[in-house]
Amino acid sequence: MSEALLYSFRRCPYAMRARLALRYCGLAVRIIEVSLKAKPAEMLALSPKGTVPVLSVAGQVIDESLPIMQWALAQHDPDDWLLQGDPAVLALIAENDQVFKHHLNRYKYADRYPEHPMEHYRAEGEVFLQKLEGLLTQHEYLLAEHMSLADAALAPFVRQFAHVDREWFAATPYRRLQKWLQRFLESPLFIAVMAKP
Numbered sequence: 001m002s003e004a005l006l007y008s009f010r011r012c013p014y015a016m017r018a019r020l021a022l023r024y025c026g027l028a029v030r031i032i033e034v035s036l037k038a039k040p041a042e043m044l045a046l047s048p049k050g051t052v053p054v055l056s057v058a059g060q061v062i063d064e065s066l067p068i069m070q071w072a073l074a075q076h077d078p079d080d081w082l083l084q085g086d087p088a089v090l091a092l093i094a095e096n097d098q099v100f101k102h103h104l105n106r107y108k109y110a111d112r113y114p115e116h117p118m119e120h121y122r123a124e125g126e127v128f129l130q131k132l133e134g135l136l137t138q139h140e141y142l143l144a145e146h147m148s149l150a151d152a153a154l155a156p157f158v159r160q161f162a163h164v165d166r167e168w169f170a171a172t173p174y175r176r177l178q179k180w181l182q183r184f185l186e187s188p189l190f191i192a193v194m195a196k197p
C-alpha cells in the first residue's frame with residue numbers, strides 16, 4: 001500500500017478523532033498540518049469541499065472524519081472499538097454530530113448568536129452531558145468497560161465544551177464525565193495525536 005496521507009488541523013475536533021483512530025489502528029500515516037486560511041492545493045484537488053480531515057490512501061480519498069475512523073478500524077481494531085457493530089455506537093455519534101455540536105458552536109461563539117445569552121446555549125448542550133453522565137453510571141466508558149469508537153468520536157467535542165469555561169465544568173455535578181474526560185486527556189493516545197509537528 002502506498003503511503004497514507006492525512007490532511008489535518010491540530011485543534012479541529014473532527015481531525016482529532018480521525019487521528020485517534022488512525023493511530024489506534026497502528027497504520028503509518030503521514031500527517032500534513034494545514035492552515036485553514038490557506039489550504040494546500042493538493043488537498044483541495046483531492047477534496048474540493050475544503051474541510052479537514054482528508055485521508056488519501058491507496059488511491060482512495062475519504063474526506064469525512066467518521067468514515068476515516070471506520071476505515072481505520074476496518075484495517076485493525078485490536079480492542080474492539082467497534083463493539084461488534086453495536087448500533088448504539090453510531091446512534092450516539094449521530095446525536096453528538098447533529099445535536100450537541102450545534103449547541104457547542106452557539107455556546108462557544110455566543111457573541112455571534114445574540115438572540116440568547118450564553119447560559120441558554122450552555123443549558124441546551126448540557127442535556128447531552130447529562131445523557132453521557134447517565135451512560136457512565138452503567139459502564140466505565142460510554143458504551144462498554146473499555147474505550148470504543150464512541151468515546152474517541154465524542155471526546156474531542158466534550159473537551160471543547162468543557163474548555164469554554166473550565167471552572168463551570170469543574171463545578172457541575174457530572175463527576176463521572178469529568179473523570180472520563182480527564183482520563184482521555186491524560187491518555188497516551190490523545191497526548192500522541194496532539195503532539196506538535
Ligand SMILES: N[C@@H](CCC(=O)N[C@@H](CS)C(=O)NCC(=O)O)C(=O)O
Pocket residue numbers: 009011012013014015036050051052053063064065066
Ligand atoms: N463533517 C466533517 C466536518 C469537518 C469540519 O467541519 N472541519 C472544519 C475544521 S474543525 C473545517 O475544515 N472547516 C473548514 C474551514 O474552516 O475552512 C467531518 O466530519 O470531517
